[in-house]
Amino acid sequence: MTFYIPQDTTALALGADAVASALQSVGIEPVRSGSRGMFWLEPLLEVETNKGRIGFGPVTAKDIPSIVDALESDPASHTLYQGEVADIPYLKSQQRLTYSRAGLGDPVCLDNYQALNGFKGLNNALQMTGQQIVDQVKDSGLRGRGGAAFPAGIKWQTVHDAGKDGCQKYIVCNADEGDSGTFADRLVMEADPYQLIEGMIIAGLAVGATQGYIYLRSEYPVAHKLLNIAIDRAIAANFLGDNIQGSGKTFYLEVRLGAGAYICGEETSLLESLEGKRGMVRAKPPLPAIEGLFGMPTVVNNVLTLAAISTILEQGADSYQNFGMGRSRGTLAIQLAGNIKRGGLIELAFGVTLREVVEDYGQGTYSGRPIRAIQVGGPLGAFLPESQWDTPMDYEAFAAIKAMIGHGGIVVFDDTADMAAQARFAMEFCVVESCGKCTPCREGTWWLVQILRDLEDGKGSEADLAKLLDLCDNIMGRSFCALGDGATSPITSSIKYFRDEYIAHVTNGACPFDPIASTLFEGADA
Amino acid sequence: MGISQNEQQSISALVGHYTQLPGALLPLLHAIQSDLGYVPDSAVPIIAKGLNLSRAEVHGVISFYHDFKTTPVGRHTVQVCRAEACQSMGSRQLEAHAKQTLGIDYGETTADGAVTLEPVYCLGNCACSPSVRIDDAIYARVDTDLFDDLMSGLLTEEGASK
Numbered sequence: 001m002t003f004y005i006p007q008d009t010t011a012l013a014l015g016a017d018a019v020a021s022a023l024q025s026v027g028i029e030p031v032r033s034g035s036r037g038m039f040w041l042e043p044l045l046e047v048e049t050n051k052g053r054i055g056f057g058p059v060t061a062k063d064i065p066s067i068v069d070a071l072e073s074d075p076a077s078h079t080l081y082q083g084e085v086a087d088i089p090y091l092k093s094q095q096r097l098t099y100s101r102a103g104l105g106d107p108v109c110l111d112n113y114q115a116l117n118g119f120k121g122l123n124n125a126l127q128m129t130g131q132q133i134v135d136q137v138k139d140s141g142l143r144g145r146g147g148a149a150f151p152a153g154i155k156w157q158t159v160h161d162a163g164k165d166g167c168q169k170y171i172v173c174n175a176d177e178g179d180s181g182t183f184a185d186r187l188v189m190e191a192d193p194y195q196l197i198e199g200m201i202i203a204g205l206a207v208g209a210t211q212g213y214i215y216l217r218s219e220y221p222v223a224h225k226l227l228n229i230a231i232d233r234a235i236a237a238n239f240l241g242d243n244i245q246g247s248g249k250t251f252y253l254e255v256r257l258g259a260g261a262y263i264c265g266e267e268t269s270l271l272e273s274l275e276g277k278r279g280m281v282r283a284k285p286p287l288p289a290i291e292g293l294f295g296m297p298t299v300v301n302n303v304l305t306l307a308a309i310s311t312i313l314e315q316g317a318d319s320y321q322n323f324g325m326g327r328s329r330g331t332l333a334i335q336l337a338g339n340i341k342r343g344g345l346i347e348l349a350f351g352v353t354l355r356e357v358v359e360d361y362g363q364g365t366y367s368g369r370p371i372r373a374i375q376v377g378g379p380l381g382a383f384l385p386e387s388q389w390d391t392p393m394d395y396e397a398f399a400a401i402k403a404m405i406g407h408g409g410i411v412v413f414d415d416t417a418d419m420a421a422q423a424r425f426a427m428e429f430c431v432v433e434s435c436g437k438c439t440p441c442r443e444g445t446w447w448l449v450q451i452l453r454d455l456e457d458g459k460g461s462e463a464d465l466a467k468l469l470d471l472c473d474n475i476m477g478r479s480f481c482a483l484g485d486g487a488t489s490p491i492t493s494s495i496k497y498f499r500d501e502y503i504a505h506v507t508n509g510a511c512p513f514d515p516i517a518s519t520l521f522e523g524a525d526a
Numbered sequence: 527m528g529i530s531q532n533e534q535q536s537i538s539a540l541v542g543h544y545t546q547l548p549g550a551l552l553p554l555l556h557a558i559q560s561d562l563g564y565v566p567d568s569a570v571p572i573i574a575k576g577l578n579l580s581r582a583e584v585h586g587v588i589s590f591y592h593d594f595k596t597t598p599v600g601r602h603t604v605q606v607c608r609a610e611a612c613q614s615m616g617s618r619q620l621e622a623h624a625k626q627t628l629g630i631d632y633g634e635t636t637a638d639g640a641v642t643l644e645p646v647y648c649l650g651n652c653a654c655s656p657s658v659r660i661d662d663a664i665y666a667r668v669d670t671d672l673f674d675d676l677m678s679g680l681l682t683e684e685g686a687s688k
Contacts, residue, residue, distance in 0.1 A: 014667070040654075181609075181652045182650070183651065256553065257556055279590060338611040338652065343652070343653025411611045417613075433647075
């Protein structure tokens with residue numbers, strides 16, 4: 001029997017190391033795998049038996065003796081028994097492409113990666129010209145997964161065609177996954193890092209770049225460690241460096257750590273930061289594809305975009321293109337988080353509704369209370385009430401309700417959440433994280449905070465709501481980057497859908513919610 | 527703030543190590559901070575000279591990023607996540623509790639120099655909120671009781687290593 005216990009951030013945060021030690025103390029050496037992304041079951045202990053690969057979760061160190069006993073007799077009799085892991089409906093119903101390997105084995109084991117179809121995409125790419133690779137990516141319909149959803153093939157074509165022959169070009173992976181409620185990039189880097197490395201090498205071959213950087217946020221120490229191990233091993237096995245697998249092609253890769261600035265998730269700010277400067281947004285044009293890192297043509301793609309490249313080159317553009325709806329092709333990594341019973345990573349073709357995700361997969365709130373609002377797309381995403389939950393998760397459908405899918409993060413709030421306070425928090429965050437370049441973002445968000453604070457303190461009036469919306473209108477579309485443009489969604493959406501709560505602040509003469517617990521005070525009529 | 531000659535030398539050595547690296551400033555600052563725990567003001571002219579930058583440019587970068595500290599920090603850094611997913615699971619109570627039990631506000635260090643408390647915006651552990659990071663270890667579903675256990679664990683560990 002082989003035992004598997006994950007080593008990703010969430011499993012570790014829930015005590016996976018203690019479970020591993022408990023196994024060792026009874027003479028079992030577990031494989032430290034990646035997570036499947038079913039975080040509500042973590043730490044999930046998986047055991048390969050002659051009757052299949054079964055799971056127990058969530059386990060603690062003290063459950064180990066009874067699990068070992070049950071394995072000798074009747075595993076299904078154990079209270080934490082989850083059956084065959086691949087048959088757990090949460091996982092079975094997903095359409096896993098990017099996460100097909102996640103959780104199956106040791107994420108930094110090269111043999112394991114290759115046994116699970118790893119580097120097949122690279123081998124195919126090594127037989128092709130740069131233009132042929134770019135054409136494959138175009139045909140796949142892949143759009144950037146970082147949030148802006150720009151067609152990846154068009155970006156690559158621009159870099160492919162840019163610059164003089166032989167000029168230095170770069171592949172930059174945006175791994176500055178700063179949105180609250182997102183962990184899809186982290187899971188790729190911690191559960192299947194070679195997939196990202198493979199995608200970056202293919203990108204280099206496609207556009208003629210020989211140097212890659214992964215710009216990783218410093219809040220991800222586990223991903224940092226695992227990526228560095230994976231890169232070292234890929235170099236040793238000649239998948240990185242000079243003359244890759246005897247092809248004569250070169251690609252170097254390095255991880256660079258960010259330093260806690262949310263704005264550096266914006267691509268031009270990220271490039272400034274990589275160059276060793278303040279993360280100030282650049283004006284576009286010139287596009288990074290033409291003048292990017294150190295002034296040279298640069299592909300900047302999100303982790304998920306680059307990871308999908310391995311799948312596309314392995315299985316073909318047509319096969320990838322068959323997933324999804326409308327102009328949103330392929331699969332979306334949905335991250336279900338916040339106040340939710342069964343949070344985790346759900347990879348599905350575009351088109352599933354928010355309600356299906358939250359009710360069928362999530363099974364409602366963790367607290368057991370009704371859901372008040374769902375925020376999709378990070379801290380600058382809209383707050384959506386129940387009337388909007390039947391919207392399919394597709395870039396265009398979300399844009400039509402003035403919301404965004406962004407990086408696919410979903411944060412659920414129960415009915416104790418104070419939406420006006422959440423809007424104020426979002427603006428305070430923008431004030432701190434604005435790079436300061438554009439006045440509407442830098443000053444406008446500060447004024448929004450002042451008005452929202454007055455409302456909280458009972459010094460507001462109904463006229464303030466019109467003033468807030470007017471200010472939002474003057475911030476929208478008047479900044480260089482999406483932080484300024486997106487900053488207003490939490491306010492505009494919460495005033496639109498939860499106006500009564502703002503009015504309650506006015507009529508109550510103060511916040512009707514407990515500011516710390518955010519629980520509705522008895523008798524307050526919100 | 528004055529630093530010892532040893533510290534000065536280690537900064538100079540690090541600067542020398544990074545001069546050839548493209549975009550060296552952030553990796554260099556991380557290296558200095560992991561060595562000394564912070565980036566002292568007196569490091570600024572050494573870095574500026576080594577990387578051929580102005581002192582203003584170096585200062586501008588240090589002050590732009592939340593990670594870089596310009597004063598010494600505690601032996602352990604405790605970060606409480608303030609982002610939305612953690613808020614939806616009660617991180618505001620946790621923040622208040624952390625400040626109260628440690629007797630310090632964000633950005634401050636306990637009198638015994640053991641713990642510096644900081645806010646953090648997302649640790650990517652949002653399906654099992656609220657999250658806390660202590661040095662390089664992350665903890666999930668942290669309620670006030672677990673927070674107290676983690677803190678007393680830190681102090682015991684400190685006692686044992688003395």
